[in-house]
Amino acid sequence: MDKRWTILPTDPVHERALHAVLKINPVLCRLLVQRGYPTFEKARAFFRPSLADLHDPMLMKDMDKAVSRVLKALNDGEKILVYGDYDVDGTTSVASMYNFLSAIHPDVLFYIPHRYKEGYGVSQIGIDFAAAEGVKLIISLDCGIKAADLIGYAAGLGIDFIVCDHHLPDAVLPPAVAILNPKQPDCGYPYKELCGCGVGYKLMQALATALGLEAESYERYLDLVVTAIAADIVPVTGENRILAFYGLKRVNEQPSVGIKALLDLADKKVEEINMQNLIFMLAPRINAAGRMDDAKKAVELFTATDPEKAAAIAQQLHADNSDRKEADSQITIEAMELLLANPEMAGRRTTVLYQPHWHKGVLGIVASRLIETYFRPTVVLTLSEGVVCGSARSVPGFNLYEAIHGCREYLLGYGGHFAAAGLTLLPEMVVPFAQAFEKIVAENLQKEHLSPEVLIDAEINFSDIKFSFYNIIQQMRPYGPENRTPVFIARGVENTGHSKIVKDKHIRFVVRQGRYHFTGIGFGLADKFELLQQPAKIDLVFKIDENHWNNSRTLQLTVIDFAASKTNC
Numbered sequence: 093m094d095k096r097w098t099i100l101p102t103d104p105v106h107e108r109a110l111h112a113v114l115k116i117n118p119v120l121c122r123l124l125v126q127r128g129y130p131t132f133e134k135a136r137a138f139f140r141p142s143l144a145d146l147h148d149p150m151l152m153k154d155m156d157k158a159v160s161r162v163l164k165a166l167n168d169g170e171k172i173l174v175y176g177d178y179d180v181d182g183t184t185s186v187a188s189m190y191n192f193l194s195a196i197h198p199d200v201l202f203y204i205p206h207r208y209k210e211g212y213g214v215s216q217i218g219i220d221f222a223a224a225e226g227v228k229l230i231i232s233l234d235c236g237i238k239a240a241d242l243i244g245y246a247a248g249l250g251i252d253f254i255v256c257d258h259h260l261p262d263a264v265l266p267p268a269v270a271i272l273n274p275k276q277p278d279c280g281y282p283y284k285e286l287c288g289c290g291v292g293y294k295l296m297q298a299l300a301t302a303l304g305l306e307a308e309s310y311e312r313y314l315d316l317v318v319t320a321i322a323a324d325i326v327p328v329t330g331e332n333r334i335l336a337f338y339g340l341k342r343v344n345e346q347p348s349v350g351i352k353a354l355l356d357l358a359d360k361k362v363e364e365i366n367m368q369n370l371i372f373m374l375a376p377r378i379n380a381a382g383r384m385d386d387a388k389k390a391v392e393l394f395t396a397t398d399p400e401k402a403a404a405i406a407q408q409l410h411a412d413n414s415d416r417k418e419a420d421s422q423i424t425i426e427a428m429e430l431l432l433a434n435p436e437m438a439g440r441r442t443t444v445l446y447q448p449h450w451h452k453g454v455l456g457i458v459a460s461r462l463i464e465t466y467f468r469p470t471v472v473l474t475l476s477e478g479v480v481c482g483s484a485r486s487v488p489g490f491n492l493y494e495a496i497h498g499c500r501e502y503l504l505g506y507g508g509h510f511a512a513a514g515l516t517l518l519p520e521m522v523v524p525f526a527q528a529f530e531k532i533v534a535e536n537l538q539k540e541h542l543s544p545e546v547l548i549d550a551e552i553n554f555s556d557i558k559f560s561f562y563n564i565i566q567q568m569r570p571y572g573p574e575n576r577t578p579v580f581i582a583r584g585v586e587n588t589g590h591s592k593i594v595k596d597k598h599i600r601f602v603v604r605q606g607r608y609h610f611t612g613i614g615f616g617l618a619d620k621f622e623l624l625q626q627p628a629k630i631d632l633v634f635k636i637d638e639n640h641w642n643n644s645r646t647l648q649l650t651v652i653d654f655a656a657s658k659t660n661c
Contacts, residue, residue: 095653096540097633099548099581106130119550120564123578126549127568128329139567141334143311149298152291153279158254158270159298161229162193170228171199175218176391177234177288178207178382180323180375185233185256185289187350187394188313192296194395196303201225202395204388208452208476212507212514214239219246227251231295234258234288237273240266256291258326260509283331289320290335315342315351316394321572322367323375328572336570340365350394353406354378363640367570377406380413383453420454423447423472424461431466441468441534444526446482448475456483456512463487467544469495469533471515473522479504480522484513490533490541499528546633546653549578554585554608562636562647577635584657585632587625593618601651603632611639612649620654629657 102122110121113132129135137145149155165172172193176186183204190202203222205215213235219242222230229252236243236255243253243266253268260275272291274281286294296310318339321332328336343351343365351374355365358373365373381389389408396402427445431437443459443466450458455472462470463485469492473482486492493508496515500506502525506515517525571577582605590602594613599621601612612634624630634649 094543096543096545097548097581097653097655098545099551100126102126102550103130110135116564117556117561119552119556119580120561122550123565123568127575138333141337143307143334143338146297146331146334147282149294149301152272152274152281152294153276154270154272155295155298158272158295159302161252161254161269162231162295162299163302165229166197169199171201171226172197173222173225173227173230174200174202175214175222175230175232175235176202176204177213178204178387179234180378180390181288181320182234183378183381183387183390184316184320184394185292187391188289188310188316189231189233189292189296190391191313191395192299192310195309196305201227202388202391204382204386204391206386207382214242216242216245219249219251222246222251223249229254232256233292236266236268237261237271238266240264242266243268254295256288256295258286258288258291285327285329285332287320287324287326287332289317289324290326290332293317293335311338312342312348314339315347318343318367318570319351319370319374319378322370323378325573327574328367328570329574332572333570333575336367336572340367340570343370348394349396349399349402350406353393353396353399353402354409356403357406357410367572376416377409377413380416381409384412384415384419416454416457419451420457420461423450423454423458426450427458427462427472428465431462437466440530441537442526442530443468443470444473444522444529445471446473446480446522450474452476452481456485459483459485467542469529469537471526471529473517475519478519479516480519481516482514484508484515486511487541488545490537495529495532495536498532499525502528547576547579548581548633549576550580552580552582554582554605554610557608557610557636557647559645559647562638565636579633579635579652581631581633583631584629585654586629591621591624593621599624599651601632601649603630603649610647610649612651614651614654617651617653623654623656626656630654631657 102125106125107121111118124135129138174186174190176182186202190200193200203218205218210217214232231254233256237257237259246253247267255268255271257273274284300309318336321336326332354374354377378390381387389405393402393405430445443462452474459470459472467487469486471482471484473480484492491510493510493513496506496513502517502521504516508514565578585603585605588602588604592600594600597616597618599614599617633653634651637648637650639646639648
């Protein structure tokens with residue numbers, strides 16, 4: 093599939109000013125300006141993140157009320173329930189808050205709703221459980237901001253709520269004693285992009301100050317916070333970058349028993365765990381608990397203190413993940429066969445597939461996989477207790493939620509955001525919904541939405557690629573949304589004649605620009621190998637990586653795309 097190349101804009105005035113002060117490669121100055129660090133002071137803070145630079149948690153709206161209500165519960169000996177969602181952000185939030193409170197209070201419980209029996213967020217079943225246990229205070233994490241009716245129901249039972257959430261609030265807020273959410277319109281907290289676990293961390297930070305506890309009482313959970321930041325795909329900027337930086341330090345130097353148990357299961361050992369490792373090694377196993385069985389196992393893992401118990405639970409999550417991989421692989425195969433068997437699908441702007449036997453827990457993953465081949469908004473549906481339900485995923489730049497909102501007359505319910513959504517409908521509404529969805533998407537999808545976009549930070553020459561350059565790039569980690577791994581373009585590159593296809597799908601590049609040679613790997617690019625065999629030069633889009641072999645370090649390229657060169661250099 094052809095990709096669109098977009099070289100990101102920058103501010104040359106700030107680039108030159110920054111270069112005059114830092115005296116580093118101008119390309120590095122461009123990267124800093126693009127990321128919002130155009131001055132020496134901002135660049136220094138970016139390269140030297142400090143926990144001391146975290147904002148005062150009392151700046152968050154209702155933090156004083158939340159702290160006061162928790163202190164009352166501690167003083168009065170009330171039973172507290174920590175309640176959270178079944179994904180990575182929710183389970184890490186619950187585990188860290190439960191561990192923190194349990195260290196200072198004897199009556200703390202936790203609750204994770206069952207994905208299929210209760211659905212997302214606060215449930216009546218969960219509130220009834222709390223009432224039966226004599227709970228007087230529920231702290232919800234990564235959910236609750238849209239649960240006005242249910243939190244009102246809890247209030248009628250004499251149960252107070254503190255909501256810690258990061259999702260956009262509705263016009264009507266829940267009747268909680270405190271709502272901690274930086275996205276509230278009247279919340280003056282300086283940083284708006286915390287994940288649910290990050291909001292919980294700020295509450296722990298405020299409570300520790302009020303109780304005179306040492307910072308270690310909450311900083312010990314930074315490995316859980318960074319796992320949530322990585323998995324929830326929130327911007328790695330501001331406070332998130334500081335929390336992620338020190339969270340990775342914890343993961344690598346002194347991980348909790350639960351995190352270590354998961355890392356020990358990794359098929360491939362790595363010298364240093366980074367954000368990508370958390371996304372691909374840890375997050376799928378944590379999420380698999382809720383997708384295939386019960387997510388409370390993930391909290392039990394992160395609250396375990398015995399390494400043997402943690403290892404046993406980690407093995408359960410590993411088994412759940414194996415089942416998940418088998419399910420999503422089989423469903424993806426079936427989905428691709430359905431698409432290939434229906435030639436009409438080729439000309440559509442959407443993919444809507446329904447099979448009543450497909451596993452509900454992996455539909456979002458399958459939708460994402462289909463987009464890799466058929467680059468268009470995708471909905472995958474199954475049958476659950478007589479109702480059709482499913483997950484939808486979008487292509488970058490297209491507002492999926494608005495498109496589904498436009499089909500609401502065919503739906504029983506829906507929710508989500510710009511890029512992903514969930515929906516339910518009656519079986520007889522599947523075809524009318526698919527037709528309406530196709531019509532709305534076709535009317536609103538722009539030409540640029542029909543092919544993947546490669547965002548390029550800067551043009552460089554092979555002569556720029558040195559360890560001194562690479563080492564500064566490494567100081568920009570941790571990478572993530574809004575602080576991506578830098579992507580470069582080099583023009584007028586020649587194939588040395590030693591490039592070759594490996595494992596039928598990939599290309600091992602051996603290329604040169606002038607007198608500078610580099611090797612690299614281009615995953616999934618084998619179908620473009622013929623272009624590499626032409627005598628003409630190419631333009632190469634890539635990231636820079638480090639290769640270790642026989643106790644030596646070399647720099648290599650991870651090639652994203654290439655095309656016939658537009659320059660004669």
